[in-house]
Amino acid sequence: MHTLVFLSTRQVLQCQPAACQALPLLPRELFPLLFKVAFMDKKTVVLRELVHTWPFPLLSFQQLLQECAHCSRALLQERPSTESMQAVILGLTARLHTPEPGATTQPLCRKHALRVLDMTGLLDDGVEQDPGTMSMWDCTAAVARTCIAQQQGGATEPGPAPIPVELLDAGCLRRVDLRFNNLGLRGLSVIIPHVARFQHLASLRLHYVHGDSRQPSVDGEDNFRYFLAQMGRFTCLRELSMGSSLLSGRLDQLLSTLQSPLESLELAFCALLPEDLRFLAQSPHAAHLKKLDLSGNDLSGSQLAPFQGLLQASAATLLHLELTECQLADTQLLATLPILTRCTSLRYLGLYGNPLSMAGLKELLRDSVAQAELRTVVHPFPVDCYEGLPWPPPASVLLEASINEEKFARVEAELHQLLLASGRAHVLWTTDIYGRLAADYFSL
Numbered sequence: 001m002h003t004l005v006f007l008s009t010r011q012v013l014q015c016q017p018a019a020c021q022a023l024p025l026l027p028r029e030l031f032p033l034l035f036k037v038a039f040m041d042k043k044t045v046v047l048r049e050l051v052h053t054w055p056f057p058l059l060s061f062q063q064l065l066q067e068c069a070h071c072s073r074a075l076l077q078e079r080p081s082t083e084s085m086q087a088v089i090l091g092l093t094a095r096l097h098t099p100e101p102g103a104t105t106q107p108l109c110r111k112h113a114l115r116v117l118d119m120t121g122l123l124d125d126g127v128e129q130d131p132g133t134m135s136m137w138d139c140t141a142a143v144a145r146t147c148i149a150q151q152q153g154g155a156t157e158p159g160p161a162p163i164p165v166e167l168l169d170a171g172c173l174r175r176v177d178l179r180f181n182n183l184g185l186r187g188l189s190v191i192i193p194h195v196a197r198f199q200h201l202a203s204l205r206l207h208y209v210h211g212d213s214r215q216p217s218v219d220g221e222d223n224f225r226y227f228l229a230q231m232g233r234f235t236c237l238r239e240l241s242m243g244s245s246l247l248s249g250r251l252d253q254l255l256s257t258l259q260s261p262l263e264s265l266e267l268a269f270c271a272l273l274p275e276d277l278r279f280l281a282q283s284p285h286a287a288h289l290k291k292l293d294l295s296g297n298d299l300s301g302s303q304l305a306p307f308q309g310l311l312q313a314s315a316a317t318l319l320h321l322e323l324t325e326c327q328l329a330d331t332q333l334l335a336t337l338p339i340l341t342r343c344t345s346l347r348y349l350g351l352y353g354n355p356l357s358m359a360g361l362k363e364l365l366r367d368s369v370a371q372a373e374l375r376t377v378v379h380p381f382p383v384d385c386y387e388g389l390p391w392p393p394p395a396s397v398l399l400e401a402s403i404n405e406e407k408f409a410r411v412e413a414e415l416h417q418l419l420l421a422s423g424r425a426h427v428l429w430t431t432d433i434y435g436r437l438a439a440d441y442f443s444l
Contacts, residue, residue, distance in 0.1 A: 006070040009037050016045040028055040031073075035064050040075060044087035051091025060118040062443060092117060095308035115172055120440055156404075174442075179241065185209055185223045189230070196233040203264075203441055204234070205241035224250075232257040239264035239291075239441040251276035252283075261288040264441040268322070269296030281428035288312035290444045295324035295350070300332050300392075308339050315342040319373075320439045325353035325395040330360035337367050346371050350378045352433050353395050358382040358411055363416050365429070376428045382411055 006211075009030070013019050023046075026034070039046040051059065061075065065075035095114065146436055176195050182190065188209060195201070209227065210220070231254065240262055247254065247270045255262075261284045272294070280286060292314060301308045311318075321343070328336075333356060340346075349368075356364075361379055366372055385403040415429050 003070040003253045006033065006037065009033050009070075010041065012228070013038055013041065013043045013046055016043055019043075019046050020049045023049060023053055027177075031055055031065050033068070035059075036068065036071065036075065039065065039080075039084045039088075040071075040073065042081055042083045044083050047084060047087040048091040048094065050116075051088050052094040054114040056117045058118065059114055059116070062118065062120065062440075088117075088119070091322075094307055117176075120175075120442070163350060171198075171200055173198040173201060175205070175239075176201060177203075177205040179205050179207045179243065183208075185220065185227060189223045189227050192227060192230040193233075196230050200236050201234060202236055203239035203241075204237060205239075205266075207242070207244045208349065209242055209245040209247075224253075227291055228253055232259065235259050238262060239266075241266035241293075242270060243268040243293075245270050247271070247276065248273050249275060252279040255280065255283055255285060257286075259284045263288050263317075264291040264444070265289060266293040266322075267297065268293050268324075268332065272297045272303065274302045274306045277303055277310050279308060281310035281313045286310060288317060289314040291320040291322075291439060291441060292318060293322040294326060295322050296326070298327045299307055299323070300327035300329065304332055308336055311336065311339045311343070315344075319345055319347070319444055320345045320348045321346060322350040323354070324378075324433070325348050325399075327392065327395070328354040329392065330357050330358065330363075333360050334363060337364065341367050341370050344371055345373050347373050348376045348378075348439060349374065349434075352378050352380050353398055354380050355383050355389075355391075355393050356380055358384045358414075361411075361415065362418065365415060366422075369422050369424070374427055376430070378433055381408060385411060 011024070013034070023034075031054065031299075035047070035050050037043070038050060063075065067074040108261065161168070176198070178188070185208075188206060195204070237258060237260065240258075241264075242254070243266055245267075247267070251272065252275075265280075265285065292310075294307070297303065333351075333354075340349075351364075356379070358388075361382060364377075364379075368377070380398060381403050383393065383398075385407045386393075386398075386401055387404065389397065389401070419425055419427055419429065
């Protein structure tokens, strides 16, 4: 159902030229709903003008495109249309190309309020791209091209030449995401000093930072030491993502340089050693962690006890725990359950790609009744549903081997019945690793 305000807003936007002319006369309180309706209905002319004249300091997709009192449709759960995304980017371009008000120009009544355009939170499910939609990477690349063109003074449309604009205010930027790069440690060491000037940066996401103590080299050690020195300049960092970085035996050096405790730490596929986990458990970071991702690190052998210590240290604050492909079988899971269930605020648990049986999953489901905040469990296909698995099965086999669909249908039905019987029908137990948006640190 839609409210009368929503229906009226949709009607106003039917004639886009008239709607654009009316924007300066409309109350600023209507702009959020105008944006959602224009985005939903692909009213690209209005959408571009809304961004161009946005009257608030923040334009956040996570706030504007979610379910609201006027419309129950959550656009964040849908892939964004190319037309609407391009309209937003063109609106950004128009803002950048509009001269600041001076002695000889009339001030724009709304334009100068916007300071942050937050396009995070969009659905990017990893499946093949539809020609009518844009992935998160496409959106990022398009915005980057816009900013680069502005910095270079290159106008793509006829009109007055753009004036120089400070695009990245050192006091405003909160996140830098460099995960998809091939810079290596040497390239990152060049970039990080420039990133460190953003004194309020709260989130830094890097991949492929190789500081493996088992295979040191002179150049590599110099670059790693310089990288660590620059990391020590961040005063407000709360989230650090270092996925696919070789940090074996070096986690203490990395985290000891930071000036404040982290609340989100992603260490997926970092080849962590027992001493790395022990250090983290004993560090000031553990007691502040809301989100922890240890995917791809083998936690089945000598790493299990240090991991349990880390879980114990972070139990009071942990909301999101990702343990995909950690070689956790029933034995390791059952030994960890008494500590895991102490994470009473946990909302999300990811266990995909681990060699767990149906018996292990049922034990987890029963014990998790104490976790009242738990909403999502992404679990693996039970090993009972495969035929002729080697033991222990490599993660690649679990991810690629065929399963017996009939057996798995019975597993799903039994898990569902157990959830119903325990009064937890609202908790989602799923094997779909792409259907859920990863929790963003800023939304925790």
